[in-house]
Amino acid sequence: MNFEIARKRMIETQIVARGISSPRLIEAMLKIPRHIFVEEAMAAQAYGDTSLPIGEKQTISQPYMVALMTDLLVLTGTEKVLEIGTGSGYQAAILAVLADRVYTVERIRPLALRARKALDSLGLLNVNIRMADGTIGWKEEAPFDAIMVTAGAPDVPNDLIEQLKPGGRLVIPLGNQAAQTLVRITRNADGSFGREEITGCRFVKLVGKFGWSSEE
Numbered sequence: 001m002n003f004e005i006a007r008k009r010m011i012e013t014q015i016v017a018r019g020i021s022s023p024r025l026i027e028a029m030l031k032i033p034r035h036i037f038v039e040e041a042m043a044a045q046a047y048g049d050t051s052l053p054i055g056e057k058q059t060i061s062q063p064y065m066v067a068l069m070t071d072l073l074v075l076t077g078t079e080k081v082l083e084i085g086t087g088s089g090y091q092a093a094i095l096a097v098l099a100d101r102v103y104t105v106e107r108i109r110p111l112a113l114r115a116r117k118a119l120d121s122l123g124l125l126n127v128n129i130r131m132a133d134g135t136i137g138w139k140e141e142a143p144f145d146a147i148m149v150t151a152g153a154p155d156v157p158n159d160l161i162e163q164l165k166p167g168g169r170l171v172i173p174l175g176n177q178a179a180q181t182l183v184r185i186t187r188n189a190d191g192s193f194g195r196e197e198i199t200g201c202r203f204v205k206l207v208g209k210f211g212w213s214s215e216e
């Protein structure tokens with residue numbers, strides 16, 4: 001299988017065809033090899049139009065969802081970005097190409113370790129990974145220009161809102177465990193907040209102090 005051709009086709013048929021046109025984002029998705037973020041046995045499926053299992057009952061998101069959520073952050077290259085839910089590390093890799101610095105939090109150690117290896121193999125040295133409950137954010141590195149939560153939450157964790165810069169954007173799937181709505185919160189310069197509902201989606205659950213409990 002020629003991964004480069006598969007990647008180009010993925011971008012044409014799943015991303016551009018659905019209305020995402022940011023040249024920087026398309027360039028980043030062409031550059032990052034998605035197949036190194038899935039188990040070797042699944043490499044051939046890496047450019048399909050679906051999420052895929054990555055072990056520990058977690059998933060790497062559908063390529064279109066990665067593109068859509070990234071697009072909503074409107075990154076120009078100067079930003080400090082926080083991601084909650086490192087998972088495979090693929091989304092963090094895309095963010096690393098499009099922003100200045102990426103801070104990503106994962107609660108499951110084997111996933112955090114595997115993501116670190118994949119990111120290192122691509123030489124993406126501007127990604128910092130922390131093993132912790134990301135529902136409380138990453139206080140020492142706050143504030144952030146943009147925050148992305150890649151697991152489904154019952155509500156917006158307040159700590160994340162507090163760690164968002166004025167003018168900053170936060171993208172998060174909100175809802176119950178079966179289905180969520182992708183929401184973008186904008187913290188305006190005057191301190192007020194904007195809220196946009198983007199689309200329906202389905203993510204694994206955000207587990208933590210300001211998320212779901214692990215048994216629920």
Ligand code: SAH
Nearest residue numbers: 060085087088091106107134150206207208
């Ligand atoms: N962005 C990932 C997909 C993540 S799947 C990718 O590109 O592959 C969601 C991830 O969120 C899972 O790995 C899960 O373990 C993690 N997660 C769930 N709750 C979390 C929390 N409170 N803090 C950090 N990570 C969390």
